[in-house]
Amino acid sequence: MRSVRPILKTLLLLAPLTLGAARAGGGAAPPAAPTMNPASAVQPARPAGSAVSLRALADARGLLLGAAVNPTLFDPNEPDYALTLNRHFNAVVAENAMKWAGLHNNREAFAFGFADAIVNAAVKNGQTVRGHTLVWHDSLPPWVYTIQTREELLRAMQDHITGVVTHFRDRVHIWDVVNEAVSDAPGHPLRPSPFLNLIGPDFIDEAFRAAHAADPGAKLYYNDYNTDGLNGKSDAVYELVRGMLARGVPIHGVGFQAHLNTDFDVTGAQVQANLQRFRDLGLDVQMTEVDVQLRPARPEADELARQAAVYRDLLRTCLNVRCAGFITWGVTDFNSWRAAGRPLIFDDVYAPKPAFAAVAQELRK
Numbered sequence: 001m002r003s004v005r006p007i008l009k010t011l012l013l014l015a016p017l018t019l020g021a022a023r024a025g026g027g028a029a030p031p032a033a034p035t036m037n038p039a040s041a042v043q044p045a046r047p048a049g050s051a052v053s054l055r056a057l058a059d060a061r062g063l064l065l066g067a068a069v070n071p072t073l074f075d076p077n078e079p080d081y082a083l084t085l086n087r088h089f090n091a092v093v094a095e096n097a098m099k100w101a102g103l104h105n106n107r108e109a110f111a112f113g114f115a116d117a118i119v120n121a122a123v124k125n126g127q128t129v130r131g132h133t134l135v136w137h138d139s140l141p142p143w144v145y146t147i148q149t150r151e152e153l154l155r156a157m158q159d160h161i162t163g164v165v166t167h168f169r170d171r172v173h174i175w176d177v178v179n180e181a182v183s184d185a186p187g188h189p190l191r192p193s194p195f196l197n198l199i200g201p202d203f204i205d206e207a208f209r210a211a212h213a214a215d216p217g218a219k220l221y222y223n224d225y226n227t228d229g230l231n232g233k234s235d236a237v238y239e240l241v242r243g244m245l246a247r248g249v250p251i252h253g254v255g256f257q258a259h260l261n262t263d264f265d266v267t268g269a270q271v272q273a274n275l276q277r278f279r280d281l282g283l284d285v286q287m288t289e290v291d292v293q294l295r296p297a298r299p300e301a302d303e304l305a306r307q308a309a310v311y312r313d314l315l316r317t318c319l320n321v322r323c324a325g326f327i328t329w330g331v332t333d334f335n336s337w338r339a340a341g342r343p344l345i346f347d348d349v350y351a352p353k354p355a356f357a358a359v360a361q362e363l364r365k
């Protein structure tokens with residue numbers, strides 16, 4: 001992880017004093033370059049990230065502004081991670097800890113310890129937790145693949161959902177029940193998975209019914225990627241959830257992951273029209289995994305400005321349709337799942353980027 005922070009590493013070697021100042025503070029300025037005279041690079045200490053609290057701005061608008069978290073949250077060498085999370089976000093999602101393999105690797109017993117630690121920290125800090133995710137083709141333990149019949153897999157899926165939702169029932173009130181069930185193939189049929197292959201297309205309805213039975217008060221979401229704008233895949237998701245509503249399946253929202261890059265054009269892709277059609281079905285919508293990768297081999301300042309514009313346009317669109325949440329997929333660039341693209345609003349040393357300013361400005365409006 002540290003290897004993606006060469007500047008920090010250099011600072012660590014050359015000038016501990018400079019490092020401390022850059023990491024504790026950080027205005028919009030990039031981290032100080034290594035210097036033989038550390039004192040000249042000292043910046044005034046400020047609270048993690050920025051004097052502005054995005055969380056306060058989001059609270060004022062009634063918006064869930066969240067971030068996905070990973071084990072760095074509990075790393076004693078990374079206190080700025082939790083400081084930044086708690087200062088700027090009123091919602092939290094576990095990046096991996098609540099996936100099937102994370103909670104239920106052993107068929108006979110759930111392992112809730114790490115997920116509980118994340119959820120309890122969030123509750124203690126007054127943050128809303130999004131549960132992610134109950135049924136996904138990825139991150140499945142080997143035992144799921146050994147099941148041979150529809151009946152057994154349906155029962156296993158229902159038991160998994162019931163066990164997880166029941167366990168978190170007092171603390172988690174929003175769930176991604178089914179994740180990425182629609183494929184990218186032409187015509188966008190449902191994606192092959194043990195669930196589709198063995199149970200059939202009704203695994204989706206059955207998953208939502210099981211989650212609803214375990215916690216009738218929870219908001220239940222379908223979540224997917226490349227569905228942010230109007231396109232064939234979002235059409236397929238639209239038809240899927242419209243059918244579910246017609247069948248009386250308990251679904252309450254749709255999550256749009258928004259894993260993007262700086263070439264994405266929020267207006268051109270017609271994101272607002274897309275989100276609005278789901279709102280018109282009576283569903284909540286959230287941007288659930290926002291990150292915007294910089295494109296390689298382009299001037300950095302231009303790319304950071306484009307990144308800020310994508311964040312601004314996406315958040316504005318989200319607010320325009322009264323979305324329920326805007327969640328970034330990580331806290332800070334260095335341990336993003338796409339760290340090379342530096343896709344988040346805080347940089348490697350937790351300093352706010354131009355995208356942070358764009359988000360703050362949009363929330364203030």
Ligand code: XIL
Nearest residue numbers: 095096132133179180225257289337
């Ligand atoms: C990703 C995590 O960020 C990675 O750490 C992990 O290795 C794979 O999963 N869509 C989702 C998320 O719904 O759960 C994925 O998270 C990213 C794509």
